[in-house]
Amino acid sequence: MKLTRLRTTVVLTAAVSLGLAGCAQSDRESTSSGTTGSGSSGTAAAEGGSDTFTFGAAGAPEVFDPYYASDGETFRITRQIFQGLLGIKPGTADAQPELAESWEPSDDGLTWTFKLRQGVKFTDGEAFNAAAVCYNFERMFEQNEVAQAGPAEYWAYTMLGFKGGETESLYKSCEAKDDATAVITLNRYTSDFPVMLTLESFSMQSPKALKDGDANNVQKEGEGFKYPAYASAPVGTGPYKLEKYDEANKTITLVRNDDFWGEKAKTANIVFKIIPDESTRRQELEAGSINAYDLPNPADWKGLEDAGNQVLVRPAFNILYMGLNPEKNAKLQDVRVRKALYMALNRDQLVATQLPEGAKVATQFMPDTVAGYNTGLEATKYDVEGAKALLKEAGAEGMTLQFAYPSEVSRPYMPDPQKIWDALSADLEAIGVKVEAVTKPWNGGYLDGVDNGLFDAWLLGWTGDYNSANNFIGTFFGADSNDFHTWSTDFGKTLSKELDETNGIVDEGERTTAYEALNQKIMEDYLPGLPISHSPPALVVGKGVEGLTASPLTAEMFDTVTVSKS
């Protein structure tokens, strides 16, 4: 009896297994020509290297249409697929010709003539020309209400308005003079143009694919957005094209664009493996299953290098600051109090002990690679006695300061917020300031708290979008409403006006001098917040990886990368 039952079980199991095996069709036979192995005859593979470069990404991409994206993880991928009129010179934050070979402004800076590269094709075979450029700009300008409110974030931020919108856009029109000449006209001059065109969001996309994929049809779906078919099937002119996004396995595969107009990519495939946990990314690198990952913890840099990996340090293109809200804490209305707090901060020690190697003490609200940086400004000296005296003079001895820092986050300019806060608050307490600690999760009330003016002082920072002074100080203090609450001070309106005027100077040399003077004024007269430091973020590549140049804008290109077989 028992034997019979056992036998029945075994037979049933075997029958089910046999029935399962082969009961579905494998796709391999039918699609093998288009899969990741297809590029194995590539340059690197032919020379004995690996045909795949695998990158450990920290998060999933938003959408593959860069126009609707705003995060680094998406741009890292789309940058390999798309190109803009202007590109970024490797290793710097400077603009260089990409799909436009040159550009020339009119005397008033309102009309820009772009001479386009000829013989370029999108990966769907469509020609890149002036008509394509104008189609792209008109497409970006004409967005529905839903897209205007959220997804078209970078256009809203840089061009300010959309077609038919309440706010006038900087963009006016685009005209295709001939195949090789596109003329873009602005409503107002801004120093951000044309350098803003280095942003991934302004990449050139195939007009045919945009039309066929109904690219502008972003819809609201519940409390999120639903993107059209195009957003998952992007078509650009870059060295790679999207092969597949395997959402169930969290990998994105790109294959080489064999018809690329420039030098072909050295490695046939790029795989982005999404690994949110930083220590797991490190273990994957150590196991050799990924070739590189971004933002290694600065505490791991040495260990990673000792293990034979290369830590590629990016030039710092960011700023960490301590924000102050004079509206919330009336004592901060007095510039002497703000200066006293600044003098109390031992930033040399902070940079030496809490920030990664290569970090610098900030002397103003922008890094030294930006035109308009004032080289004559010196860092405010650490002076405890001077700070105490100034605080006394202002009648703010023993003042209370509610000072906030975020938890559950690490930013390139602020690798460990709590340690930085610990050091700075100890400095403030040393001059008699009573520091009240406030901490909230980054997305769990911290950013909201800063925006809603809930804290007296807080830690935050900024990584530049492109190389422009206005992208730093214009963003911080330019608008009528800003995090620093400058509108509540006696200098706020003047500063905002000065920023607008400087941003409107067409002559580059004159504008740079004006920004230098304004930086001095901000630091010596206004001091709306306290710039702390610039930290160089890094990325790490494993053994056998060559040809990767670190970018201050995290705009690394992977077409030059080779991976030797280990």
Add this chain to the structure above:
Amino acid sequence: MLRFIVRRLLQMVGVLFVLSLLLFIWLRMLPGGTVSAILGDRATPESRERLTKALGLDEPLYVQYWRYLKRALTGNFGASTGVVPGRDAFQIFIDRFPATIELSFFAILIAILLGIPLGYLAARRRASLFDNASVIVSLIGVAVPVFFLAFLLKYFFAVKLGWLPVSGRQSNIDATRVTNFFVLDGLMTREWDAAWDAFKHLILPAITLSTIPFAVIFRITRASVLEVLDEDFVRTAESKGLTNRIIRGRHVLRNALLPVITTVGLQVGGLLAGAILTESVFSFPGIGEALASAFSHRDYAVLQVLIMASAATFVIVNLIVDVLYAVVDPRVRTR
């Protein structure tokens, strides 16, 4: 039996409705929110206001809930804003569910295959070295934090020895997807390498996830067997001269298994809580990892779908356990 099942299913609908309301309110009471998570540190008061309005988050909560309920009843749970932006939230559940089921299945299989025999043997050899050692191992299973165990396992078996992959669900190989149960898909399509690769990716996370259920099942089995061994009917069976094999198999183990089945049921329901951490540290794209990501992105649509679906799964698993209980123990059926 049928009436019992129907009644329980109706109760489930009520539970899910109340849960959806509580969840909806709770998520919106949390500090921060979707708007902050989408805009990040580039947010300006204007962009924040524009987006809040566009997403309808400025309207009264009851209006938002009513709209959500109407949509949900038509099967539209909204689009993700953080986990896979733009993707239908329910589709994310469908994509991720097989991963968690596959992982949980292997984890509970390990726990049962090790926990029941070891628990039985430990009870039979009470106070022996084997018994004491097993109890200590099970205690360690409960006490060691999941992330630490995961780190150690990954370090030795993946990084140092290179036997198993560090994280993920499958290598980037050309694999056909049929059911999204990767091992099963590999077997069904005869892509043996894909099945083997997916299986290798399951080993370390399944071991990690199985530690707590193993410890609990082991201890319950041990205690239950000890209790049954002292029962009169065992003594009667022995005095009747039945063989040890029959006494153990038919009388002791069968009776001792009743509380173990209940425990297994509860552990299956509780596996999801363990899966959140395990999947996160192994970057294993299942429900748990999506939940953690959705929470940090304040992805309301995905959080709502995943929590509701998990609750429904929990209730259904409990129902199955109750039915199984009735099948195993005839006394329950007659009650």
